[in-house]
Structure formats: C-alpha cells, structure tokens
Amino acid sequence: xxxxxxxxxxxxxxxxxxxxxxxxxxxxxxxxxxxxxxxxxxxxxxxxxxxxxxxxxxxxxxxxxxxxxxxxxxxxxxxxxxxxxxxxxxxxxxxxxxxxxxxxxxxxxxxxxxxxxxxxxxxxxxxxxxxxxxxxxxxxxxxxxxxxxxxxxxxxxxxxxxxxxxxxxxxxxxxxxxxxxxxxxxxxxxxxxxxxxxxxxxxxxxxxxxxxxxxxxxxxxxxxxxxxxxxxxxxxxxxxxxxxxxxxxxxxxxxxxxxxxxxxxxxxxxxxxxxxxxxxxxxxxxxxxxxxxxxxxxxxxxxxxxxxxxxxxxxxxxxxxxxxxxxxxxxxxxxxxxxxxxxxxxxxxxxxxx
Numbered sequence: 001x002x003x004x005x006x007x008x009x010x011x012x013x014x015x016x017x018x019x020x021x022x023x024x025x026x027x028x029x030x031x032x033x034x035x036x037x038x039x040x041x042x043x044x045x046x047x048x049x050x051x052x053x054x055x056x057x058x059x060x061x062x063x064x065x066x067x068x069x070x071x072x073x074x075x076x077x078x079x080x081x082x083x084x085x086x087x088x089x090x091x092x093x094x095x096x097x098x099x100x101x102x103x104x105x106x107x108x109x110x111x112x113x114x115x116x117x118x119x120x121x122x123x124x125x126x127x128x129x130x131x132x133x134x135x136x137x138x139x140x141x142x143x144x145x146x147x148x149x150x151x152x153x154x155x156x157x158x159x160x161x162x163x164x165x166x167x168x169x170x171x172x173x174x175x176x177x178x179x180x181x182x183x184x185x186x187x188x189x190x191x192x193x194x195x196x197x198x199x200x201x202x203x204x205x206x207x208x209x210x211x212x213x214x215x216x217x218x219x220x221x222x223x224x225x226x227x228x229x230x231x232x233x234x235x236x237x238x239x240x241x242x243x244x245x246x247x248x249x250x251x252x253x254x255x256x257x258x259x260x261x262x263x264x265x266x267x268x269x270x271x272x273x274x275x276x277x278x279x280x281x282x283x284x285x286x287x288x289x290x291x292x293x294x295x296x297x298x299x300x301x302x303x304x305x306x307x308x309x310x311x312x313x314x315x316x317x318x319x320x321x322x323x324x325x326x327x328x329x330x331x332x333x334x335x336x337x338x339x340x341x342x343x344x345x346x347x348x349x350x351x352x353x354x
Contacts, residue, residue, distance in 0.1 A: 072094025
C-alpha cells in the first residue's frame with residue numbers, strides 16, 4: 001500500500017507540472033520537420049552529384065528517418081493526441097508505411113517489452129539467439145564448442161546490426177500474415193496495417209522503379225536499411241543493454257513495478273539535437289514508468305522521478321550517450337549475469353547516479 005500511495009503522490013506531482021497534457025501540435029510539427037529532412041535528402045540524392053554530397057544526403061536521410069521512428073514511438077503509446085484514431089493513424093504512417101515495420105507487430109512486441117523489460121525468455125528485445133548469447137546463464141548452458149563460439153560472437157556483431165531493420169520488417173510481415181491467416185486472430189487493424197505496408201511498396205519501390213534503374217533502387221534501399229539499422233541500435237539499445245540495466249529471471253518479472261522498471265532501464269544524456277532526434281528514447285526510465293506521457297514532457301518529469309527514486313531507494317542511472325552505446329556493444333563481448341530482482345536491487349540502488 002505504501003508504494004501505491006507514493007505513486008499516487010508522484011502522479012499528482014507530474015499532473016501539477018502539466019505532464020499529462022498531450023502537445024499534439026508540437027509532436028506533429030516535429031514529425032513534419034523530420035519528413036522535410038528526409039525529402040531534402042532524397043532531393044539531394046536525385047538532383048545533385050558528387051560523393052561528398054551523396055554521403056551528406058544519406059546522413060540526413062538516416063537522421064530524419066530516425067526522428068520519424070522515435071516520433072512514431074510516442075504515437076504508438078497513444079501519447080501524441082487525446083484522439084485515439086490520430087495516434088493510430090500516425091503509427092500506421094510511421095511504422096507500416098514509412099519504415100515497413102508492421103504497426104500491429106510493434107504494438108504486440110513492444111507491449112510485452114514494457115510489461116517485462118529485460119526478463120530473460122520473455123522480452124524479445126534482449127533475445128538474440130541463436131547468433132548471440134547476452135546472459136551468462138545461456139552461455140553456461142551451452143556445449144564447450146558453443147561457448148567457444150560465444151567467446152568470439154562479437155566479431156560478427158557489425159554485420160548483425162546491419163541486418164536489424166530488415167529482420168524487423170521480416171518479423172512484422174510474418175506476424176501480420178499469421179494474424180490474417182486465422183479467422184480467430186484477424187482484426188480490422190490488421191487489414192489497415194496490410195494496406196499501409198502495401199502502400200509502402202507502391203510509393204517506395206514501384207514508383208521509383210518506373211523512374212530509375214532497378215539496380216539503383218535496390219542499392220538505395222539496401223543502403224537505407226543498413227544505415228537505419230545502425231541508427232536504431234544507437235537509439236534503442238543504450239537503455240537496456242548496458243551492464244547497469246539488469247537482466248532478470250522470469251519469476252522476478254512481477255512484483256514491485258517501480259523496481260522492475262528502474263532496475264532494468266537506464267537513461268542516457270544527449271544534446272539538444274539528440275534530444276529532438278530521440279524523442280524521449282533517452283529518458284527511458286520516465287518512459288517505462290509513464291509510457292502514456294508525451295516525450296515532450298520527459299525532461300521536466302525527470303526532475304520529479306529522479307527525486308522520487310532517490311527518496312525511496314530505487315536505482316536511477318544516467319549514462320552519456322557514447323558511453324551507453326559502448327556498454328551496449330560490450331555486452332556482446334562480456335555477457336551479463338541474470339539476477340533475482342530483489343537480491344540485485346541493493347547493488348543497483350547503490351549504483352552511481354551520473
């Protein structure tokens with residue numbers, strides 16, 4: 001009951017700061033900015049020549065696309081607007097149409113992640129089998145030959161990260177087709193998702209094929225997908241893969257909600273531009289505790305949440321962005337232990353708050 005009372009107090013403090021207001025205009029304006037950046041990058045690639053110009057255009061394309069993805073993440077949590085249909089429309093647009101990531105798959109997968117962050121065997125976001133073992137328990141269960149492989153698994157990591165986006169696309173199509181194939185599971189939202197995914201192929205594949213050589217279209221999409229994969233790793237991995245973000249056992253995935261979220265999650269610091277691009281992904285502790293808040297409010301909410309965690313002995317860790325990316329990469333070389341949540345809480349609570 002004490003935790004419930006404290007959470008009511010925390011909710012009240014956030015409400016007093018206006019953190020539950022959904023600033024639709026600002027979020028949509030940010031989305032428009034990112035789409036304008038993407039359009040400018042495409043125009044540069046089509047109309048201008050030169051290696052340096054094309055490299056700059058690809059950088060802009062990647063940053064703009066990352067911004068669209070992070071902004072869509074807010075909409076997928078129904079945090080952009082009070083209107084449910086607008087949140088869903090923006091999610092179909094950003095996920096299914098723009099990125100060809102099935103929106104219905106994302107809602108399913110990401111929902112599991114929020115309920116059970118870093119819970120081994122439950123949270124697919126930290127399950128990289130069979131290529132990688134990120135927890136020591138998995139390595140210990142392997143044969144000697146397999147353990148030797150995992151000792152050097154980090155060697156293939158750059159190639160594996162490069163395929164991250166296409167793996168998400170394949171998993172999304174598989175989920176969507178599977179849902180539509182069964183009468184018991186197909187829903188209206190699956191048909192909408194399918195329509196948006198098909199429209200992606202029309203706009204991003206068929207129309208360009210009528211204007212450009214097939215080889216050029218294929219090269220563009222391969223390059224775009226690889227660059228997006230690295231950008232997504234840089235934005236999504238730092239919150240849950242560093243050693244500070246604990247892996248926990250399935251039996252420990254319940255209980256104290258605040259501890260479950262704060263012990264398995266870390267924030268990372270970005271500058272003004274990084275904060276705009278990440279759209280709240282850098283404030284993952286606040287996001288996991290209050291996923292319905294718009295990312296616009298997370299910086300303000302962090303003052304309240306951090307004070308709450310310090311007052312009640314919950315871990316609250318913030319890393320530099322570069323440090324967090326490095327530590328996310330390091331787990332592929334040095335797998336993390338799997339903890340009992342309550343047993344690990346003491347050490348986590350004493351971790352340095354940067």
